[in-house]
Structures are given as structure tokens and as C-alpha cells.
Amino acid sequence: MKFAKNSALALVFSMALVVTGCGQKAPAAESDASTSTSTAASTPAETEQKLNVQVSFYPMYEFTKNVAGDLADVHTLVPAGMEPHDWEPTPQDMASIEKADVLVYNGAGMESWIDQVKDSLSSSKLIQVEASQGISIREGREEEEHDHDHANGAATDHDHSDEHDHADDAAKDGNDHAEASSEEHDHEHDHGVLDPHVWLSPALAIKEVRNIEAGLAKAAPRHAEQFKQNADAYVAKLEALDQDFKAAVKDSKRKDFITQHAAFAYLAQEYGLQQVPIAGLSPEQEPSAAQMASVIDFAKEHKVKTIFFETLVSSKVSDTIAQEVGAKTAVLNPIEGLTEDEVKAGKDYISVMRENLEALKLALNE
8 A cells, every 4th residue: 555655755756846847946036045245135025925834734834834934835735625645646736846946744654645746846046944943752652541540641751842932943943943953853753753843832833933043033033033933923822732731721620631633632632631542643544443432331330421522524433332331422623634614614734723722621521
């Protein structure tokens, strides 16, 4: 299966060369570091060409757009309403990446296609930003083990405190982060499946925002101060969200919650909660009969009254467990993408995370 998938991606890359081969990319005015300051200063701001930024999926769009403001056109590769874990680029997507000034992706295994995409690119000017760079990445399993005596997410050896205290340093180290080298994560691929869902911890989302800020500043150094101001304003919202999560769970009646798949380990770890996933890291994975029985036993023993499901995949498994234990179901959104209705309603990362917070507050106090 992996061979077939890789072969298909290789074919996509070959077709992309045909799409892009007819002409060379016209670089954005800001993307060439060799552009002289005197020339740039003589160009009126309103006539400057915006950065062309391609991002992998929704959280990367939200973070990037808030940092870039009006200084970049930001385009999402994974369409709205589509589950991003198994998405693969088309030749048209490859052509769009080839023409871009900046490519922003989460990393940590979220974009299974990213290494082959990077290897296929001919543009040497493309700034590649791995947003999770510098974050301690958790290891997971496609079939999550249900050891319910220990918190899934709360009890780990990872310590993010130093990263949070020094989040501002990311913007000063643009050359380190903006290259988006995945060397830091490479050794972890040998030990197990990585958990990429770092954006679901507001504290770690701040780190991703700072990495994106550094990448945009490298692509358009003249606007580095504006990117910093934009990032500071957005980080303030994330810090407020982080504080609200801390306050909400501090005195809650319970610390455990059952989720459809293992997306909330970073959030659980950050706030001292216990995630009990029905399935593993892939939202479309079907749990085994033993996993189902284990979760049902846990729900009955701990009198769990809410089983969480999510918006982009079927809720059938959550519905089955809820019916078995006499619980209700509710949405806990991993924000891997917005549905068409959510887009029309004007929802965004902050608003959806606040909906998650309210859903958790209810479930943790039943």
C-alpha cells in the first residue's frame, strides 16, 4: 500500500513539472533576500506584490493569516470540509507550491506527503516553515493502548515550560526555524507514529505562530516589524484562551474525557486532563472490539455522561458507545478543517476552541 501511495505521489510530481515547466515563477517583490534596500525603498507600498503563501491545512491558514495580515495572499491546500490526514496534492497543487514564496506546514507527520513534495521542488527561493519546529513531539500509536490507570496526555516526560517562556525567541531565530528542516524529528520516526496535533494546545499554538512569524520575516524582512506586531496581537488572544482553559479545569469535578480519536493529548497534557480515545491518531480508524469494550468499561466505571465526536468524520462509533453506557454525545472539534457551514458562520480557530472549552466544562462537571 505504501509503495502504491509513493508511486502515485511520484506521478503527481512528474505531472506537476509539466504544469509548471512552461514558464519560470515570477518572484514576489519581497521574497528575494538579495533585493537591495534602496530599490525596495523607492517602491510605494501599495504597488508591492504581496507574498504568495501556501499552507497545508486550516490551523496553518488561521495562524499564518493573522501574522501576515494584508501583506500576503494565503491559500490553503486542503479544501474546507475535507479530512486532511489522508489528503494528497494534485499536479495543480504542486504547481501552486512551486510558484509560492512561502510554504507553511504543521509537520510531526501530519502531512505525510511533505518530504516528497520538498524533494521535488525546483525553486530555491521557497521559504519552508515547519510550524511545529522546536516543540517536543509526542509519540503515539495508530491503535492507541487504553491504559486507563494513567492519563493519556497528562502523564508524560515532555516539558514545554521552557518553550513557552521563550516563545518570543522564535521570531529572532528566523534562520533556524524558517528553513523548516525536519532533522529534529527524523530520529523519532524510528520509534513510533508521531502525534501531530500540537495546535490543540493554545500554549503550543503560540509557538507555531512565532515560527510562522519568523518564516514570513525571512521572506519579507522589510515587513518583519509588522509581522511581529500582528503576531503579538494574535498571541495575546491565544494567551487569554490558555488562561481560560486553565481556570475552567482547575476545580472541575473530573479530569477525564472520552474522544473519538486521540487528537487531544497535547491539550490534556497542558491542563492536567486525561484523554481516553476510542481509536488512535487517525480519525477514520475503526477501533477493535477489545478497544470498544475497554472504553465502555471505563465509561461505566467512571460514570462518564458525555462521549465526544468530531465534525469531519462519522460519529457512528461514538454513538454506539454512548448508547451502550447511557451517555449523550457532543462535539469536541480537533479543528483539522472547518465545515462549509462553519466557514459560512464566520467561525475560526479561537471561536471553535472556545466552543471546545465550553463543551469540556460541561462534561468535566457532570
